[in-house]
Amino acid sequence: MSVLLSARDLRLAFGGLKAADGIDLDVEGGEFLAIIGPNGAGKTTFINMTTGYLKPQGGSIRFDGQPILGLSPRRIVALGIARSFQLPQLFTEHTVLQNVALAVAAREGRLSLMAPLLRRAFRDEAAELIGRFGLSGVAEARADALNEGTRKLVDIAMAVALRPRLIMMDEPTSGVAASEKMAIVETLVRVLRGAGVTAVFVEHDMDVVGRFADRVAVWGQGRIAALGPPREILNDPEVQRTVIGIVPAGGVHAPA
Structure with missing residues (x-):
């Protein structure tokens, strides 16, 4: 290596x-x-x-x-190089899907908070990544309703969305x-x-x-x-x- x-x-x-x-x-x-x-x-x-x-x-x-x-x-x-934090850095008022879509949008240089919520391509990529992490069942749950383990996975999924x-x-x-x-x-x-x-x-x-x-x-x-x-x-x-x-x-x- x-x-x-x-x-x-x-x-x-x-x-x-x-x-x-x-x-x-x-x-x-x-x-x-x-x-x-x-x-x-x-x-x-x-x-x-x-x-x-x-x-x-x-x-x-x-x-x-x-x-x-x-x-x-x-x-x-x-x-x-991406990172995740000891305390997950999530948009707590948004859903799991929206959080990961925001990370996809940031990677593409779309920094407006509304862009990833409106663009289907961002949401589709986020949904696919959420599925890989086994999080499809909580895709529409708000981040502030998740247990700590799931919050950690969402935080890392957002980092992976940056490719x-x-x-x-x-x-x-x-x-x-x-x-x-x-x-x-x-x-x-x-x-x-x-x-x-x-x-x-x-x-x-x-x-x-x-x-x-x-x-x-x-x-x-x-x-x-x-x-x-x-x-x-x-x-x-x-x-x-x-x-x-x-x-x-x-x-x-x-x-x-």
Whole structure:
């Protein structure tokens, strides 16, 4: 696989707190890379720098060989990087279908809120994408009436509507009932792999990481403390010791 995203020596400090202290990371095309680590380790900061919401004080970021440091979030989306948020960013007064149609319209440069609601092509594409996510049954439901797991899927469906090559997901299972987590992740992985989308996701559920990640990057104090396949990383004694409250003391046995 070829490198799709490359970060080199990323540095960013907030006062005396080093949120990024020399981050070097390559993301390979087609992989699912999980980022784990304690709160405050700099995981979301990395996503924000990659997607243009924060500008690092040093270092470089390249996407498919092209420098993207300093570009606006909208420009980065246009190049092929989308993101979802820990708290879903939905138009709560609109239906699921309307939310995804809005994302389709934004991709096409139609930013008026009425355009996607009136154009059949936008609605048809949104309906097809909703079907892939298993959301057809709630297509006409308002976003504010959905449970957290469904809201997460809609948020990611809106990101996929932008037709990205890479999607950055910040805690896709945060706030989701334990009984729903695996089914939700199975759905999004199926859709993303089917569309050929590379994924980087911040995650605190080690069962999810062990089952779905191709590689795992461990963040600690603004640095990458470990990087490798799930079985190796999640059963590493040092990772188990330092990622306090995330990895059980007995280890997590990732699927072979």
